[in-house]
Amino acid sequence: MTQYKPADVLNVKIMGNEQTMHGLFDHLREHDPVAWVDDPEYHPFWTLSKYEDIKRVGSSNDKLLNAPRTVLLPIEVEDMLTAQFGNRNGLETLIHMDKPKHLKLRRVTRDWFLPRSIAKLDAEVQTLCKEYVDRMRDMDGECDFIKDITLLYPLRIIMSILGLPRQSEATMLKLTQEIFGPSDPDLQRDPGSDDISMGTLVELGEYFTEIVEDRKKNPSDDLATVLANAEVDGQPMDKMDQMSYFIITATAGHDTTSSVLGAGMKALLENPGQMALWRDNPDLDDGASKELMRYVSPVRHMMRTATEDFELRGKQIRAGDNLAIWFPAANRDPEVFDRPHELDITRNPKQHIAFGYGEHMCLGMHLAVLEVARFYRELLPRLQGIELAGEPQWIQANFVGGLKSLPVRYQLRD
Ligand code: HEM
Numbered sequence: 001m002t003q004y005k006p007a008d009v010l011n012v013k014i015m016g017n018e019q020t021m022h023g024l025f026d027h028l029r030e031h032d033p034v035a036w037v038d039d040p041e042y043h044p045f046w047t048l049s050k051y052e053d054i055k056r057v058g059s060s061n062d063k064l065l066n067a068p069r070t071v072l073l074p075i076e077v078e079d080m081l082t083a084q085f086g087n088r089n090g091l092e093t094l095i096h097m098d099k100p101k102h103l104k105l106r107r108v109t110r111d112w113f114l115p116r117s118i119a120k121l122d123a124e125v126q127t128l129c130k131e132y133v134d135r136m137r138d139m140d141g142e143c144d145f146i147k148d149i150t151l152l153y154p155l156r157i158i159m160s161i162l163g164l165p166r167q168s169e170a171t172m173l174k175l176t177q178e179i180f181g182p183s184d185p186d187l188q189r190d191p192g193s194d195d196i197s198m199g200t201l202v203e204l205g206e207y208f209t210e211i212v213e214d215r216k217k218n219p220s221d222d223l224a225t226v227l228a229n230a231e232v233d234g235q236p237m238d239k240m241d242q243m244s245y246f247i248i249t250a251t252a253g254h255d256t257t258s259s260v261l262g263a264g265m266k267a268l269l270e271n272p273g274q275m276a277l278w279r280d281n282p283d284l285d286d287g288a289s290k291e292l293m294r295y296v297s298p299v300r301h302m303m304r305t306a307t308e309d310f311e312l313r314g315k316q317i318r319a320g321d322n323l324a325i326w327f328p329a330a331n332r333d334p335e336v337f338d339r340p341h342e343l344d345i346t347r348n349p350k351q352h353i354a355f356g357y358g359e360h361m362c363l364g365m366h367l368a369v370l371e372v373a374r375f376y377r378e379l380l381p382r383l384q385g386i387e388l389a390g391e392p393q394w395i396q397a398n399f400v401g402g403l404k405s406l407p408v409r410y411q412l413r414d
Pocket of ligand 1: 158249250297
């Protein structure tokens with residue numbers, strides 16, 4: 001039996017595999033739910049694995065800040081980023097900042113992501129679902145569900161919302177993977193380096209600068225126009241804030257959604273009864289999509305920094321301490337979810353916190369649920385059979401996780 005320890009949250013081999021990751025979280029929730037991790041390569045931090053604690057931390061943004069340490073990065077990388085960019089994260093996007101600035105910037109696009117705005121995208125989302133399922137059909141009964149389908153479809157949607165052309169998709173996909181998968185040897189830009197590459201950020205910056213210039217001259221009804229012309233406190237949005245905003249909207253939404261679609265398919269393949277039940281019951285679309293969010297929880301962690309002392313489960317947290325909150329651990333807490341390791345599309349997974357909790361709760365959550373629901377509504381009734389055609393491969397990461405390959409064989413009707 002594997003002997004897990006709290007510092008294993010830093011081990012991307014353990015974290016980059018659903019089974020060992022949940023083995024670790026089961027262990028931590030039971031034996032050390034508020035654990036201190038002191039590893040020579042990282043600044044020390046608390047690691048939280050109970051649902052109630054994580055929710056409490058998420059909803060206490062006054063006392064637990066997103067800055068200055070937003071995600072887990074090795075000391076060497078934090079030092080390098082601080083030297084180059086003046087902060088430990090390299091980027092300063094919505095997830096990296098606190099109020100009052102966070103609220104002001106979030107307000108710029110908030111309306112775009114409300115359910116009533118997302119509902120307007122429904123027809124386009126459905127058209128794209130058909131396009132990508134047709135693409136599967138045209139692949140002669142075999143494809144890599146991740147590389148050929150799930151990485152591309154959510155990307156197309158976010159590109160379309162931003163108003164960016166199809167020709168830029170390949171570049172955007174690669175740059176996003178370099179940002180979110182820097183610890184995976186297959187996805188790194190600079191082999192052997194764990195860091196978010198400087199080249200990646202420069203390339204993204206140049207790309208979005210051109211877009212901003214264009215939308216200032218030629219405004220249209222896309223999100224890029226909103227960002228290009230946004231004002232904060234009556235002034236044009238700061239240029240760096242604008243670049244960071246483009247980066248977070250262009251990148252936060254597709255690897256995550258792709259991961260839910262991909263690892264979700266693996267879960268459905270392992271639970272054929274659930275797949276059939278969903279196929280035959282369109283009224284389950286919304287709940288089943290949320291259950292996949294809970295089950296997959298692609299964003300593994302976020303960090304918060306305490307501004308004052310407090311006690312948690314008998315442990316003394318000090319002002320200045322950093323806390324890592326693990327969403328997949330919360331979403332399989334048996335005190336909150338019955339049979340937490342079972343995929344059950346009929347359960348009411350409303351309480352899941354795959355989108356985080358509190359002031360930073362995911363801006364794109366309604367869009368993500370719609371994308372997953374519509375995709376499976378298009379795919380499932382057309383599938384006459386589907387099976388694994390090779391070994392699924394996980395991304396070695398402890399920030400945004402998921403599958404990088406899922407070979408499948410299937411029969412699909414028109
Ligand atoms: C399955 C899909 C998705 C998951 C699981 C997910 C999860 C998350 C999580 C956990 C956070 C951080 C919450 C916190 O710190 O408490 C977040 C923030 C964010 N997400 Fe998502 N997300 C998904 C899809 C999307 C999509 C489609 C978009 C669209 C652009 C998006 C945009 C954002 C943005 C802009 C933030 C920063 C919000 C803030 O700090 O105020 N996400 N997301």
